[in-house]
Amino acid sequence: MSITENALGDRQRLAYIASQAADSRLNVELETEGMTLNIGPQHPATHGTLRIIARLDGEQVVWAEPSCGYMHRGYEKLAEVRTYPQVTTLINRIDWLGSFANEVPFVLAAEKLMEIEAPVRAQYIRTILFELSRIANVSLFLGDLGVQLGAITPVFFAFRDREYVLNLIESATGGRFHPNFDRIGGLKDDLPAGWVDEARAVMKKLRGFCDQIEDLLFGNEIFQSRTRGIGVVPRDVALQYGLSGANLRASGVDWDLRRDHALPMAWNKVAWKVWTHPDGDSFARCWIRLQETRESTKIVDQLLDSIPAGPVMAKVPKIIKVPEGEAWVSTENPLGEMGYYVVSRGDLGPFRVKIRSASFNNISITPWLLRGVYVPDIVTILASLYFILGDIDR
Amino acid sequence: MNPILAEIPYWGQSLLRVLGGLVAVLLPAGTIVYVFLFKMMSFMQSRLGPMEAGPYGSMQLFAEVGKWLQKEDIVPERADVRIFKMAPVIVLLSTFLLVVAVPFGPDAWFTDFEVGVFYALAVSSISVLGILIAGWASANKYSLLGGLRAAGQLIAYELPMVLAVMGVVIQADTMNLQKIVVAQNSGSMFGFDAMGHPYVISQFVGFVIFMIAIQAELTQAPFDMPIAESELVSGYMTEYSGFRFLIFFIGEFATAGVFAMIAAVLFLGGWGVPFAWFGWTSIDDIDNWMNIAGPIIVLTKMMLLVFIIMWIRFSYPRLREDQLQRFAWKGLIPLALANIMVTSILKVAF
Numbered sequence: 001m002s003i004t005e006n007a008l009g010d011r012q013r014l015a016y017i018a019s020q021a022a023d024s025r026l027n028v029e030l031e032t033e034g035m036t037l038n039i040g041p042q043h044p045a046t047h048g049t050l051r052i053i054a055r056l057d058g059e060q061v062v063w064a065e066p067s068c069g070y071m072h073r074g075y076e077k078l079a080e081v082r083t084y085p086q087v088t089t090l091i092n093r094i095d096w097l098g099s100f101a102n103e104v105p106f107v108l109a110a111e112k113l114m115e116i117e118a119p120v121r122a123q124y125i126r127t128i129l130f131e132l133s134r135i136a137n138v139s140l141f142l143g144d145l146g147v148q149l150g151a152i153t154p155v156f157f158a159f160r161d162r163e164y165v166l167n168l169i170e171s172a173t174g175g176r177f178h179p180n181f182d183r184i185g186g187l188k189d190d191l192p193a194g195w196v197d198e199a200r201a202v203m204k205k206l207r208g209f210c211d212q213i214e215d216l217l218f219g220n221e222i223f224q225s226r227t228r229g230i231g232v233v234p235r236d237v238a239l240q241y242g243l244s245g246a247n248l249r250a251s252g253v254d255w256d257l258r259r260d261h262a263l264p265m266a267w268n269k270v271a272w273k274v275w276t277h278p279d280g281d282s283f284a285r286c287w288i289r290l291q292e293t294r295e296s297t298k299i300v301d302q303l304l305d306s307i308p309a310g311p312v313m314a315k316v317p318k319i320i321k322v323p324e325g326e327a328w329v330s331t332e333n334p335l336g337e338m339g340y341y342v343v344s345r346g347d348l349g350p351f352r353v354k355i356r357s358a359s360f361n362n363i364s365i366t367p368w369l370l371r372g373v374y375v376p377d378i379v380t381i382l383a384s385l386y387f388i389l390g391d392i393d394r
Numbered sequence: 395m396n397p398i399l400a401e402i403p404y405w406g407q408s409l410l411r412v413l414g415g416l417v418a419v420l421l422p423a424g425t426i427v428y429v430f431l432f433k434m435m436s437f438m439q440s441r442l443g444p445m446e447a448g449p450y451g452s453m454q455l456f457a458e459v460g461k462w463l464q465k466e467d468i469v470p471e472r473a474d475v476r477i478f479k480m481a482p483v484i485v486l487l488s489t490f491l492l493v494v495a496v497p498f499g500p501d502a503w504f505t506d507f508e509v510g511v512f513y514a515l516a517v518s519s520i521s522v523l524g525i526l527i528a529g530w531a532s533a534n535k536y537s538l539l540g541g542l543r544a545a546g547q548l549i550a551y552e553l554p555m556v557l558a559v560m561g562v563v564i565q566a567d568t569m570n571l572q573k574i575v576v577a578q579n580s581g582s583m584f585g586f587d588a589m590g591h592p593y594v595i596s597q598f599v600g601f602v603i604f605m606i607a608i609q610a611e612l613t614q615a616p617f618d619m620p621i622a623e624s625e626l627v628s629g630y631m632t633e634y635s636g637f638r639f640l641i642f643f644i645g646e647f648a649t650a651g652v653f654a655m656i657a658a659v660l661f662l663g664g665w666g667v668p669f670a671w672f673g674w675t676s677i678d679d680i681d682n683w684m685n686i687a688g689p690i691i692v693l694t695k696m697m698l699l700v701f702i703i704m705w706i707r708f709s710y711p712r713l714r715e716d717q718l719q720r721f722a723w724k725g726l727i728p729l730a731l732a733n734i735m736v737t738s739i740l741k742v743a744f
Contacts, residue, residue, distance in 0.1 A: 035535060037535050037536075038535075043627065059539065059715065146711060147624060148624045149624070149711035149712055150615050150616065150618060150622065150623075150624065150710075150711050150712025151615065151709065151710055151711035151712070152435075152439070152615075152708060153435075153438055153439050153708050153709055156439035156440060156441060157439070157440065160440050216709070217711070220710065220711060222616050222710055222711050222712070222713055223711050225713070225714075225717055226711060226712070226713070226714060226717075374714065374715070374716070375539065375625055375626075376619065376622070376625050376712075376714045376715065377714070378625070379624050379625045
């Protein structure tokens, strides 16, 4: 790790030296008795039950370790005793803010094994709902960012405008939080009448929300001084720790599964941009998510314009039996790469499901990243990494 | 001395002043909480705020106070019990000591100090003690961090506050707050006396520094690291519940009101309106009704200043502790010193 060679600014370099010194116990005579601060499992900053054990020297972190598992619900095991259509109800609840997006990779994996493909209209609607859940997820992040930094107003704007998106999802699927709308071979229903026009209006509102957040938060000097140069993840470290999603793109890696994977979805039918940022700091991660929300609204707008007519369900048997085999499908979920490795023995339910959720890998970088930062920066770094506890513990 | 007050016995006067002090602290605190914390914050955040308790939610405050009084008074097992219980009282005490210095009218004052400015700045720092011992006595790591942060922050921002007030003292030639008010309202700017001479105009730099410093003294965002609910849960207040928390809470907003009153006295002309409006020249010309109108004028100016404080509080994110210190020592203090230099040079020159 060539952190000293990178031009990361004096503070980061000093922090690195301090952490090295703490590790090798070089400063024995200067060392004061440290304090172990237990952040979580119930703490306002961890929005969930993540526990971080941090050893402090004054306000500087010399060692930190995330401890997860306080909300482990055993979805991988539970999936083994469910039939395929029942599994979507479970996996909805992994990343509860973008729940529709959780269903898609699993359904795609099952479809891949059965060698069927959803009709084009169903693919379009899937993509639209996928992007809507991304907007619902990330817009809450953008508001929550303010709360983590002490600005209480943005989160209310986020909840106000997120409500429109949730209403859209609800009117299409019947569920605000847990749609459970995906079926193997297509979707449960078609879109209701008038939905397309409403969605266009909402997307316009959401672009306004993005502008508002950019003015209120991203342009603020205090916000910038709290996030710029803080929690820098260099490109090679990001790749080593298996970061994905906006966290990886913020470190300058041009990587987006929506574009890179050939999936039966509609992303490749519209024009949009994958944003990257060279800095890799907290600000870059937040900024990437802001831009992605804007791109998502553009994707939805274009898909609404070009959505084809047709059925939303392919021909599938009444009782779904997935043929023997193994399939791995991952998609670019709001939090990063989310994938399901489905092993089928030809039964009604999967034999084994391995869930690769984005937050677990994203949070695994924290021992490296938190070393040497100050206590207030723990909060900004965790906020900018953006995890959902359900996505860590599954 | 007010002729009406002079006729009643000393204990009666004292009682009146104590009651007046309670009103002067609690009334602004309640008004600030309702108008700004409940309503203005809600409107800024596109919501309505409390609407159920009383017309337009106006009784919400009483409901809240009732709720807090009912709650259990929890003292952590390993806390230093006596000091733990003392801390909120000390914080509120400094507010009461502070309001004593504020003049509300030509005769409506609690005490008429010759060194009012000095006294006000001195007692305002007592609250640091309360916060520090609250953080220490809680036997909680978050509280300790919060208390230490508060101590560092309040000491760092005491200095620019004192230095900003120096400019006013130099210009008014007095440390008596009453005389500062008179000097502002009877003065004129270059012969133009239609609006008196509020020092917010000639001491604008001092005013801005003073407002920033009281924002930090009150631990309001962007300087709310001692409380920093996303990092330190609730800082030095973490372990307090029930009416002890209520005392901290009242202390926070009452102090905001009292500091704003002092800012109004120092920079906005206090209880007075420009004397030239009524053809007065000195305090002796002031009619007695100024004693009635004075408190209302002070409260109006206070609300204006608290509005600015709260406006900033609700829209800004929080600085980091080292950024805060850097801002005070490298930014505000040199600027305040320069302000004193310029003020004294101009004072001698004119």
